[in-house]
Amino acid sequence: MKKYNSLKLLLAGLILITAACDTKIDAPTLSKGSADFTKYIAVGNSLTSGYADGGLYLDGQLNSFPSIIAKQMKLVGGGAFNQSLFDDAHSNGSGYLSLGGFNPNGTPILNQVTDKLAYRDAMGHFIKFTGDIENLGIPGMRLDLGAAAPTFSALNPYFERLLPDAQVGNTTYLNFIAGRSHTFFSFWLGNNDVLGWATNGGVVNNDPTKALTSKANFTNLYSAFIGTLTAQGQKGVVATIPDVTAIPYFNTVTVSAINAGLKANPQTANYSLVINALNPATGLHSPRLATSADLIILTFNTASIGVNGYGLSPLNPIKDEQVLDKDEVAIAKDYVNSYNTSIKTIAAAKGLAVFDAYAFLNQFKGAGISVDGVAASSSYISGNVFSLDGVHLTPFGYAIAANGFINSINSTYGSTIPTVNTADYRFVKFP
Numbered sequence: 001m002k003k004y005n006s007l008k009l010l011l012a013g014l015i016l017i018t019a020a021c022d023t024k025i026d027a028p029t030l031s032k033g034s035a036d037f038t039k040y041i042a043v044g045n046s047l048t049s050g051y052a053d054g055g056l057y058l059d060g061q062l063n064s065f066p067s068i069i070a071k072q073m074k075l076v077g078g079g080a081f082n083q084s085l086f087d088d089a090h091s092n093g094s095g096y097l098s099l100g101g102f103n104p105n106g107t108p109i110l111n112q113v114t115d116k117l118a119y120r121d122a123m124g125h126f127i128k129f130t131g132d133i134e135n136l137g138i139p140g141m142r143l144d145l146g147a148a149a150p151t152f153s154a155l156n157p158y159f160e161r162l163l164p165d166a167q168v169g170n171t172t173y174l175n176f177i178a179g180r181s182h183t184f185f186s187f188w189l190g191n192n193d194v195l196g197w198a199t200n201g202g203v204v205n206n207d208p209t210k211a212l213t214s215k216a217n218f219t220n221l222y223s224a225f226i227g228t229l230t231a232q233g234q235k236g237v238v239a240t241i242p243d244v245t246a247i248p249y250f251n252t253v254t255v256s257a258i259n260a261g262l263k264a265n266p267q268t269a270n271y272s273l274v275i276n277a278l279n280p281a282t283g284l285h286s287p288r289l290a291t292s293a294d295l296i297i298l299t300f301n302t303a304s305i306g307v308n309g310y311g312l313s314p315l316n317p318i319k320d321e322q323v324l325d326k327d328e329v330a331i332a333k334d335y336v337n338s339y340n341t342s343i344k345t346i347a348a349a350k351g352l353a354v355f356d357a358y359a360f361l362n363q364f365k366g367a368g369i370s371v372d373g374v375a376a377s378s379s380y381i382s383g384n385v386f387s388l389d390g391v392h393l394t395p396f397g398y399a400i401a402a403n404g405f406i407n408s409i410n411s412t413y414g415s416t417i418p419t420v421n422t423a424d425y426r427f428v429k430f431p
Contacts, residue, residue, distance in 0.1 A: 030076050033414030035235045036183040037078035041134045042066030043177050043229065044188040046392060047401075048137025049158070050083075054389040055096030055113075056139055056158065058086045063395035063425060066135050066186060068402035072417050073184075083135040084162055090118035090127060094158075097388040099381070101431050108381060110388060126161040133162065136177055142192045143221040144213045146173030178228050185229050185236035186405060188357070190343070191244075193218060194335050198244045199391070201297065201321040202278065202328035212335055219342040230350050237353035237409050240340040242361040245329055248380040249390035250295040258302060259290075268306055276317040277325035287314035293326035298380070298390040353412035355405045371400055372423040384427040395425040 042048050042064075049056055050064030061067070061083055070081030086093045092113050100109040120127045138146075138159045145152045153159045153176075154169035163171060193213035200210045213221075229236060244250075255273055262268040273290040290296075300322045305311040311318045324332070340358055347354050361378075363369055364385050368377025376397075377383035380390055385397040393401065399422040406417045 028416055030418070031414070031416045032076040033410070033416070035409065035413040035415055037073040037076060039079055039134070039181060039183045040066075040070055040073055040081060040185070041136055041177070041180050041182040042069075042186045043225070044137045044186070045141040045192055046137065046139035047191065048135065048186070048188055049139055050135075050137070050398065051139045052387040052389070052392045052394065052398075053096040053098070054387075054392075055092075055094040056086075057093035057096050057113075058088075058091035060096075060395075061085050061093075061135075063398055064135060064137070065393075065398040065402040065405065066137070068399055068420060069186065069405055069417075070134070072402075072406060072420065076415060076417055080132075081134045082132045084129040084131075084133050086118050090116055092116040093118045094126070099388060099428060099431055108388075124157050126157055129161055134182075136180075138162075138173065140192065140209065141173055141189060142196070142209070142213065143190050143218060143225070144193060145208065146189065147221045147224055148172065149208075150175075174225060174228060177225075182229075183234055185234060186239070187225065187229060187236060188239040188355075189225065190218065190222065190241050190339055194241065194332055194339065195244050195391070198324055198328075198332045199249060199297065201319070201323055202325075202331070203320045212331075215335065215338045215342075218339050219346075222339075222342055223346050226346055226350060226352070230352075235352065235413060237355055237405055237412070238343060238347050239355040239357040239405070240343050241336050242357045243336060244332055245295060245324070246361045246365055246378060247391055248378055248383070248386045249298045250324060251378060252298050252380040252390060253296040253300050253302065255290045255292055255294055255296060258296070258305065261302070262305070262312075268312065271306075271312040273305070273311055274314055274317040275311075275323045275325060276320050277323075278327045280327045285320055287317040290318070290323070291326060293329065295324040295329060297322055297324070351412075353408040355401075355408040357401070357404070360401065360404050372421055374423050376400065381428050388428060394427050396422055396427050399425040 048066055050060040052060040067083060070078060092115060095113050095117055097110045098113050100111045102108055118126050138156065140156050140158065150170050150172045153163055153171045160168050196210045197212045204210045258273050262271050274287050275290045275294055276285045277288050278285055309316045344354060364376055364378040368375060368383060374384060376385050378386065385393060387394050399420055403419040403422065406419050409415060410417055
């Protein structure tokens with residue numbers, strides 16, 4: 001009996017100790033802080049629109065980073081957030097790349113989706129969208145073309161789709177976003193002012209969408225956009241320009257892999273890859289052996305090497321458009337760093353939050369990191385972050401970016417917008 005009573009006393013003591021150690025964890029109080037999220041608008045280019053896999057389509061739009069942010073903002077007083085969504089009958093929008101499997105050598109089989117598209121004519125114009133929108137992201141938009149080229153609204157089908165006919169060709173993007181009566185904004189524009197040049201191998205060919213925006217012009221135009229968006233004292237968050245050379249588009253097809261393939265073939269064992277590269281001293285291009293510091297573009301057809309001596313001789317080097325050579329890489333980095341200095345300076349003067357997208361993308365280099373228990377790297381397809389075009393993000397990648405924006409907003413304005421579980425968002429779709 002004494003043993004039984006002792007056991008009861010021991011159990012009672014354990015219950016008391018457990019109760020005493022039962023610490024109550026209160027959920028953080030949700031707050032908008034010093035910001036007002038009643039009318040949030042998102043200004044930017046393809047990354048803002050939800051573009052992925054080489055196209056704009058409904059699933060990508062629904063998983064755009066602004067859409068993710070807006071859903072979380074509603075928890076702290078945010079309002080409606082409308083997007084120019086393609087309807088179900090035209091859900092594949094512009095068309096996009098899908099993964100059909102892999103070849104025996106491990107290279108992916110990419111197919112172009114061609115059903116349920118949203119074109120209204122053979123000229124490439126989309127079915128018009130009418131109605132309120134807060135996601136103002138336009139694929140292909142640049143700072144320079146957005147501020148000073150009203151004709152761009154006629155040349156860019158994604159922009160033309162959102163405008164009444166009378167405004168097409170007569171409206172700049174800066175005019176388009178002005179007077180939106182917003183209370184808060186995100187701004188991620190300027191990527192294409194260097195990206196278009198880089199993805200075309202540093203070649204312009206009289207194409208304004210491929211030219212680098214001068215550093216001085218970038219600063220002036222960025223200031224003009226931010227001045228417009230903060231004209232009534234609105235708050236917001238801006239993003240820096242990513243390191244364009246950190247994306248799979250430039251790190252999947254490598255010089256070392258190509259040379260290894262040449263050495264393994266008895267017919268080409270004595271050859272190494274030859275490119276047409278920039279000579280920074282003269283500003284001209286001339287052939288030389290490729291190095292590991294030269295970046296071959298994702299869409300380069302390695303099967304073309306050796307055909308009529310292509311890529312194996314100084315007389316027939318890899319074309320400029322197919323490689324961003326090491327000196328062009330240095331130019332791209334220099335411009336991005338200059339752009340980002342301007343962005344941070346202008347944002348600081350206005351007291352805006354800054355999402356460091358440069359650091360954001362660089363963390364995925366090499367082995368990458370783990371995000372919510374998921375491996376995240378810049379590896380093509382298997383890295384989970386980037387879509388099949390090697391430039392834009394998967395829904396998982398956009399969710400990570402959304403959390404980056406949210407954390408920056410919370411840090412600057414004292415808000416407590418909850419982040420999302422990025423593992424809830426998909427990666428590249430497998431067949």
